[in-house]
Amino acid sequence: MSFVRVSDISLYLRCPRMVYFVVNGYNLEEKKEESLKRIFWKEVFSRYSLYPNKIEISDVFKTILQTHPYLKSEDLEIFRAVKLRCSENYKEENYEIDVELFSERLRMSGILDKIVLSDEPIPVILRTSKPPSQGIYRSDRIKLTAYAMLAEERFGRVRKGYVDYAPYGIIREQKIRFSDRRNVIRIRDKIFSIYSGKLPPKKEKCPKCEFSELCDVERSLLSDLLF
Numbered sequence: 001m002s003f004v005r006v007s008d009i010s011l012y013l014r015c016p017r018m019v020y021f022v023v024n025g026y027n028l029e030e031k032k033e034e035s036l037k038r039i040f041w042k043e044v045f046s047r048y049s050l051y052p053n054k055i056e057i058s059d060v061f062k063t064i065l066q067t068h069p070y071l072k073s074e075d076l077e078i079f080r081a082v083k084l085r086c087s088e089n090y091k092e093e094n095y096e097i098d099v100e101l102f103s104e105r106l107r108m109s110g111i112l113d114k115i116v117l118s119d120e121p122i123p124v125i126l127r128t129s130k131p132p133s134q135g136i137y138r139s140d141r142i143k144l145t146a147y148a149m150l151a152e153e154r155f156g157r158v159r160k161g162y163v164d165y166a167p168y169g170i171i172r173e174q175k176i177r178f179s180d181r182r183n184v185i186r187i188r189d190k191i192f193s194i195y196s197g198k199l200p201p202k203k204e205k206c207p208k209c210e211f212s213e214l215c216d217v218e219r220s221l222l223s224d225l226l227f
């Protein structure tokens with residue numbers, strides 16, 4: 001592969017071995033509940049630039065059912081009681097959703113959740129998990145930096161980005177740091193070596209994951225299973 005995907009950078013930050021398994025054809029299963037949550041909040045998130053104005057939940061449901069024909073209205077009932085926030089910081093600004101980005105120079109590609117085209121371009125990523133008590137997690141900072149670096153090729157200099165924890169009504173700003181840019185390049189190169197067949201070592205304190213069984217297989221047997 002000649003480009004490293006930003007989604008693989010995120011996966012690498014969870015565990016480098018997970019990238020190895022996914023590259024070699026294994027899928028990360030998403031639970032139905034998680035998938036519905038992502039679809040619902042993505043639709044809400046797509047309706048505002050940085051801060052939401054009034055959003056009607058019935059409109060959100062209608063669009064989801066049109067764009068995901070395999071879903072039924074009953075599937076969305078769990079979101080019926082959700083209180084959608086309406087921010088006093090709301091401002092009309094141009095923005096794009098699911099922005100496809102790639103760079104020959106950086107040898108990276110990815111689909112950015114949102115870019116706000118204000119005085120300067122501002123990348124935004126959506127998170128449906130709980131935010132930390134302050135700031136954002138390191139993995140999100142690296143991911144945001146990777147998208148910022150890609151977005152710069154098309155939209156011009158990026159100085160900051162945001163992580164939108166939409167289900168919690170919290171949005172956090174993050175400066176794009178030089179040290180994080182260097183980390184993105186370092187991780188990109190490690191991922192290239194995984195793409196070329198390098199099996200990263202098993203994590204010392206492994207949190208277990210969907211690949212746990214595969215991961216416990218002897219290294220010599222692994223190549224028989226994967227190829």
Ligand code: SF4
Nearest residue numbers: 015203206209212215
């Ligand atoms: S079981 Fe542990 S080491 Fe193996 S892929 Fe999962 S997180 Fe990584």
